[in-house]
Amino acid sequence: MLFAGIDVGSTTSKCVLLSDGEVAGAALVDMGIGTAGPERAYSEALAAAGAAPEDVACCVATGYGRASWKGADLTISELTAHGLGNRFLFPEARTVIDIGGQDAKVIELDAGGRMANFVMNDKCAAGTGRFLEVMAGVLRVPIGELEALAAQAEKAAPISSTCTVFAESEVISQLAAGTPVPDVVAGICVSVASRVAALAKRAGVKEQVCMSGGVARNGGVRRALERALGVPIVWSAQAQLAGALGAALHAWHKSEGQRGEVKYG
Amino acid sequence: MAEEIKKPRTPPDPSSAKYKLSKIAADAYKDAVAAKARGEKVAWVSSNFPVEIPETMGIATVYPENQAAGIAARGAGARMCEEAETDGYSNDICAYARISLAYAKLKSCPEQDVAMPDVLLCCSNICSCMIKWYENLSRELNVPLIMLDIPFNPDDEVSEAQAAYVKGQFLEAVRRLEEITGKKWSDERFQEVMSNSCRTSRAWLAATAMARYTPSPFNGFDLLNHMAVMVTARGKPEAAEAMETLLKEYQENVETGKSTFRTEEKYRIMFEGIACWPWLRVTSAGLKSRGVNMVTTIYADAFGFDYDSFDGMIRAYCKVPNAINLETARDKRVKLCRDNGVEGLLVHTNRSCKLWSGFMPEMSRQIGAACHIPVVSFDGDQADPRNFSEAQYDTRVQGLTEIMDSRKGGESV
Numbered sequence: 001m002l003f004a005g006i007d008v009g010s011t012t013s014k015c016v017l018l019s020d021g022e023v024a025g026a027a028l029v030d031m032g033i034g035t036a037g038p039e040r041a042y043s044e045a046l047a048a049a050g051a052a053p054e055d056v057a058c059c060v061a062t063g064y065g066r067a068s069w070k071g072a073d074l075t076i077s078e079l080t081a082h083g084l085g086n087r088f089l090f091p092e093a094r095t096v097i098d099i100g101g102q103d104a105k106v107i108e109l110d111a112g113g114r115m116a117n118f119v120m121n122d123k124c125a126a127g128t129g130r131f132l133e134v135m136a137g138v139l140r141v142p143i144g145e146l147e148a149l150a151a152q153a154e155k156a157a158p159i160s161s162t163c164t165v166f167a168e169s170e171v172i173s174q175l176a177a178g179t180p181v182p183d184v185v186a187g188i189c190v191s192v193a194s195r196v197a198a199l200a201k202r203a204g205v206k207e208q209v210c211m212s213g214g215v216a217r218n219g220g221v222r223r224a225l226e227r228a229l230g231v232p233i234v235w236s237a238q239a240q241l242a243g244a245l246g247a248a249l250h251a252w253h254k255s256e257g258q259r260g261e262v263k264y265g
Numbered sequence: 266m267a268e269e270i271k272k273p274r275t276p277p278d279p280s281s282a283k284y285k286l287s288k289i290a291a292d293a294y295k296d297a298v299a300a301k302a303r304g305e306k307v308a309w310v311s312s313n314f315p316v317e318i319p320e321t322m323g324i325a326t327v328y329p330e331n332q333a334a335g336i337a338a339r340g341a342g343a344r345m346c347e348e349a350e351t352d353g354y355s356n357d358i359c360a361y362a363r364i365s366l367a368y369a370k371l372k373s374c375p376e377q378d379v380a381m382p383d384v385l386l387c388c389s390n391i392c393s394c395m396i397k398w399y400e401n402l403s404r405e406l407n408v409p410l411i412m413l414d415i416p417f418n419p420d421d422e423v424s425e426a427q428a429a430y431v432k433g434q435f436l437e438a439v440r441r442l443e444e445i446t447g448k449k450w451s452d453e454r455f456q457e458v459m460s461n462s463c464r465t466s467r468a469w470l471a472a473t474a475m476a477r478y479t480p481s482p483f484n485g486f487d488l489l490n491h492m493a494v495m496v497t498a499r500g501k502p503e504a505a506e507a508m509e510t511l512l513k514e515y516q517e518n519v520e521t522g523k524s525t526f527r528t529e530e531k532y533r534i535m536f537e538g539i540a541c542w543p544w545l546r547v548t549s550a551g552l553k554s555r556g557v558n559m560v561t562t563i564y565a566d567a568f569g570f571d572y573d574s575f576d577g578m579i580r581a582y583c584k585v586p587n588a589i590n591l592e593t594a595r596d597k598r599v600k601l602c603r604d605n606g607v608e609g610l611l612v613h614t615n616r617s618c619k620l621w622s623g624f625m626p627e628m629s630r631q632i633g634a635a636c637h638i639p640v641v642s643f644d645g646d647q648a649d650p651r652n653f654s655e656a657q658y659d660t661r662v663q664g665l666t667e668i669m670d671s672r673k674g675g676e677s678v
């Protein structure tokens with residue numbers, strides 16, 4: 001019997017299938033709400049598990065497009081999903097920072113792992129994944145290369161952290177003034193980190209701090225956040241799947257009253 | 266989220282509080298139009314200006330904030346805001362101000378027309394944006410402005426000096442109004458108005474305090490509508506009568522286990538901030554569909570003016586919500602949360618209202634800590650529909666519900 005979690009985001013769709021507390025299949029597709037992405041993520045995860053749709057006992061949807069996934073038995077917010085997913089990946093986690101495509105959130109977990117509070121970004125895209133995408137577009141570099149470029153920086157260029165549009169013109173001015181691209185990229189990472197650090201400080205930073213979502217893979221942002229918060233940040237290579245994992249765990253808990261351990265991969 | 270099922274509208278019962286209260290609000294607009302037609306002077310009045318003054322003198326009034334809220338709730342907020350922006354007003358300015366300034370130019374808006382003013386009554390105990398808004402109205406419409414300076418009070422009590430400073434201005438305002446309108450102040454009439462105002466306030470405070478029962482006998486969104494009468498008409502006997510009817514209905518609801526929150530009340534929250542008028546249905550349905558009742562708001566306390574003399578009235582206006590220090594304002598809210606069994610705080614970070622939204626991050630943090638409740642905020646606007654995202658609101662409300670559920674031992678994280 002499988003328990004499915006599907007995370008329909010603004011730019012990506014993720015699916016995790018659990019069987020007896022183990023991940024039986026998972027998939028990530030770079031297409032979000034309003035595309036065939038969620039459907040593809042679901043079928044790819046089923047294929048990876050060698051299973052058919054009828055094997056799924058309960059499906060929980062989360063993410064920006066959670067209400068649009070017709071196959072869901074239940075929906076949960078991304079907040080609960082990332083809290084659950086990360087607590088299983090990091091049993092000591094007390095603070096979860098998730099930088100998603102459209103929003104940034106800091107989730108505070110209590111000692112027992114329950115979500116105690118959360119703080120989310122305001123309406124501006126600064127401090128979200130979209131900000132990084134826009135900046136990568138301006139620099140004409142693939143988003144996946146930002147980390148490597150940031151690592152070559154001598155000194156992060158100052159980039160505004162308050163507005164995506166302002167920051168975009170600053171990046172163009174920096175390039176026009178001859179600032180090396182790695183320094184500009186490092187400045188962009190610092191800009192995202194300082195915005196998210198302000199949210200995290202509002203939520204109250206308790207260790208262990210972990211990072212979730214796609215931006216967790218970007219070491220430039222992660223390290224800038226560690227410096228801004230003065231604490232180490234743990235992350236998993238599966239960070240992008242954490243929301244879907246949390247949703248699958250919720251499906252499992254709901255159906256079987258389980259709170260057991262999940263073995264990943 | 267569950268689809269809202271549209272039920273056919275039943276005609277309102279004329280003896281119900283809802284009918285009486287909406288009639289009072291609607292009549293105020295009509296009365297001002299009629300007064301204007303008779304050649305009488307009409308005043309545009311800001312919400313924290315002492316209603317007792319125009320009411321005692323029999324001056325017809327229009328409340329531009331209420332007009333703007335009505336326009337926004339009926340879907341014309343963006344149109345009117347854009348009109349003001351075309352004239353050069355920044356879209357960072359309060360949307361009530363933008364709508365009102367656009368109306369002053371157009372002198373027409375089918376969503377809520379009003380009689381044009383002959384005098385403007387404003388006071389500084391609300392916010393600085395309002396001072397400039399009224400100064401501009403005065404200049405654009407070429408009508409006199411009476412501005413009361415009621416300073417922010419950093420202390421807990423109203424000092425003799427402050428009371429005397431404000432009293433001098435009240436008396437001067439009366440003198441100028443007599444001159445402008447030709448109507449006279451009467452002490453006896455003031456006694457009547459004061460007694461009506463206090464009667465209305467006492468009934469309002471008692472009605473809103475009925476939320477201490479579980480389930481609450483009312484949906485807190487009712488308060489947002491009924492409040493219009495508290496702001497504008499509390500000195501009228503029919504307002505006192507309508508509020509007493511409201512109290513009676515809520516008492517009956519408690520006895521019979523009924524509520525105007527027409528679904529199971531699973532969670533009880535306090536809502537902080539002005540309503541998101543353009544998105545009232547969405548914001549209300551997002552809560553109701555999850556069994557979340559907004560049982561209280563600071564409005565439950567804010568318009569409860571209870572005093573027994575002219576001097577007492579002055580002191581009451583020196584203590585309105587926007588003019589008091591953070592600690593006093595916080596304690597009022599903490600009391601509301603405790604008295605009404607509040608389990609979570611939902612804060613409207615209102616892009617229009619810099620004053621209210623500016624102090625909220627710190628105040629809500631302190632309320633959350635004092636009451637051990639989760640605090641969640643969402644971006645919105647009281648009258649400009651362009652500053653709200655339904656998906657963002659929904660995620661935050663769902664997150665808040667999940668925390669409250671998990672605290673009750675539910676299945677969430």
Ligand code: SF4
Pocket residue numbers: 359360361362391392393394395539587617618619620621647
């Ligand atoms: S900014 Fe706030 S306090 Fe000032 S007029 Fe607008 S809504 Fe009222």
